[in-house]
Amino acid sequence: MRDITGDDSQQPLIVDEHDDDTTARSGVPKQKARRLIWLLTLSAGLSGLLFGYDTGVISSTLVSIHEDLGRPLSTFDLSAITSSTSLLALVASPLAGHFADVLGRRPVIAAACGLFIFGALFQSAATNVWTMILGRSIVGAAVGAASAVVPLYIAEISPADRRGQLVSVQSLFITGGQVVAYVAGWAVMGRWRWSVGFGSVPALIQAALLVGMPESPRWLVLKGRDEEATAVFARLGHDDCDHIVAQVKHEVKEEQLSASGSMFKELMTVPANRRALTIAAGLQALQQLSGFNSLMYFSASIFAMVGFTSPIGTSLCISVSNFVFTLLAFAIIDRVGRRRILLYSIPFMILGLASCALAFMHIDASLTDSKTLSSITSVDASNSWSLFLLFALIFYVAAYASGLGCVPWQQSELFSLSVRSMGSGLATATNWTSNFIVGATFLPMIHTLGPSATFLVYVFVCLMGYIWVWRYFPETMNLELEQVKQLLENGWGVKASERPSDLGR
Numbered sequence: 001m002r003d004i005t006g007d008d009s010q011q012p013l014i015v016d017e018h019d020d021d022t023t024a025r026s027g028v029p030k031q032k033a034r035r036l037i038w039l040l041t042l043s044a045g046l047s048g049l050l051f052g053y054d055t056g057v058i059s060s061t062l063v064s065i066h067e068d069l070g071r072p073l074s075t076f077d078l079s080a081i082t083s084s085t086s087l088l089a090l091v092a093s094p095l096a097g098h099f100a101d102v103l104g105r106r107p108v109i110a111a112a113c114g115l116f117i118f119g120a121l122f123q124s125a126a127t128n129v130w131t132m133i134l135g136r137s138i139v140g141a142a143v144g145a146a147s148a149v150v151p152l153y154i155a156e157i158s159p160a161d162r163r164g165q166l167v168s169v170q171s172l173f174i175t176g177g178q179v180v181a182y183v184a185g186w187a188v189m190g191r192w193r194w195s196v197g198f199g200s201v202p203a204l205i206q207a208a209l210l211v212g213m214p215e216s217p218r219w220l221v222l223k224g225r226d227e228e229a230t231a232v233f234a235r236l237g238h239d240d241c242d243h244i245v246a247q248v249k250h251e252v253k254e255e256q257l258s259a260s261g262s263m264f265k266e267l268m269t270v271p272a273n274r275r276a277l278t279i280a281a282g283l284q285a286l287q288q289l290s291g292f293n294s295l296m297y298f299s300a301s302i303f304a305m306v307g308f309t310s311p312i313g314t315s316l317c318i319s320v321s322n323f324v325f326t327l328l329a330f331a332i333i334d335r336v337g338r339r340r341i342l343l344y345s346i347p348f349m350i351l352g353l354a355s356c357a358l359a360f361m362h363i364d365a366s367l368t369d370s371k372t373l374s375s376i377t378s379v380d381a382s383n384s385w386s387l388f389l390l391f392a393l394i395f396y397v398a399a400y401a402s403g404l405g406c407v408p409w410q411q412s413e414l415f416s417l418s419v420r421s422m423g424s425g426l427a428t429a430t431n432w433t434s435n436f437i438v439g440a441t442f443l444p445m446i447h448t449l450g451p452s453a454t455f456l457v458y459v460f461v462c463l464m465g466y467i468w469v470w471r472y473f474p475e476t477m478n479l480e481l482e483q484v485k486q487l488l489e490n491g492w493g494v495k496a497s498e499r500p501s502d503l504g505r
């Protein structure tokens, strides 16, 4: 077992005992194999970019549509256009997991890519609210499928000791995509058909890259296609491909032997698995219910509401802060630890949200039911409370991105191999369900409760979340997957995880 205490974040992507060699035993130059893994990560990561782009672009689109869809948009229209994406994503993610098992990972990524292209073009040609909702739904299906299968594909092609880092790369792509969406929304100055249609460009690039993308070698072993799997492992720079194939076959066999009927039953009845699912799904729910995406989707609307003359430009601050602080999380996640990052950052989220609530108490801005975003009551943005609100929001986003935005996506490390795909799929579906709830309820809450009380609801969620994390989420940093399983066998493992010597750290 490798030394798990060392800081190995600077190591190259492929690490093995023959790393000094320039050529793997299979005859493939290591440099070439390393380039291939990066290329595959980039190709698959483009789905993350599209996930981010398509969820981010809605913010500027909503304030630019005006009456282009045949009528002024009602609150219901705005909520439906926004939440149709997450609704379809939550349906598509478990389905994509199923098809990825039956057909392979690559065809599902390719199908998602096709949907990204079609959905983007369909939206840009939308003539009424319903065609727009349909376009957003097509893109939602693509986002759901990609968010379930792309991390799985990356994990399966990566060397074991690089999986965690590559999962975080995915978060960088998502938040980077959101920045690009905001810039595009701002640059096209209200011509929203261009900004939504632009989503097809990275997808077209991905379609071209997909041609050379191999199937996941682990899936190939699962289907008994050992020779093809050996060839892919060789291209990925592994030294002893036959040995790896034998190892994966052994794991597959063990899974089949230990399975207590169905994977679902094993997930629900084995205590360690049930705890893993509770933690993974709980963190995903907390990530969404803490309200971050209400900013991702509606920040331009909020800034318009409080009187900023360039709401789309101002809301760029939100996505840029999100991206920059995701970089911070990426840099520290393997040093500070998942649990500790959350315990440090959630209190700052609470502070940021409470400050927003305070600011709204002093800002006289309203969005009444009959009003559209284009007829929001405008107030003077030079009002110091509006600026205070902007800083409070950025503060909140920074705290979110450096912890809760990233940590839940590490979910797969919580599950043992036999239930990993289903556990991760269900946790992903929890993410999209909660995302849907926030997208669908934010504007109605603003109207009925008012902005201050709405932000206080998120404060409450974060407070509960903090207590829950403190009580139930053990530290998994630097643990081998087997040790994580061991940690959850006799309880939540929080105390044991804080006594590194008990776990051989």
Ligand SMILES: O[C@H]1[C@H](O)[C@@H](O)[C@H](O)[C@@H](O)[C@H]1O
Binding pocket: 055, 171, 174, 175, 178, 287, 293, 296, 322, 404, 405, 406, 409, 435
């Ligand atoms: O981790 C990501 C990231 O934080 C995004 O900015 C957010 O929009 C997603 O919902 C979340 O899953």
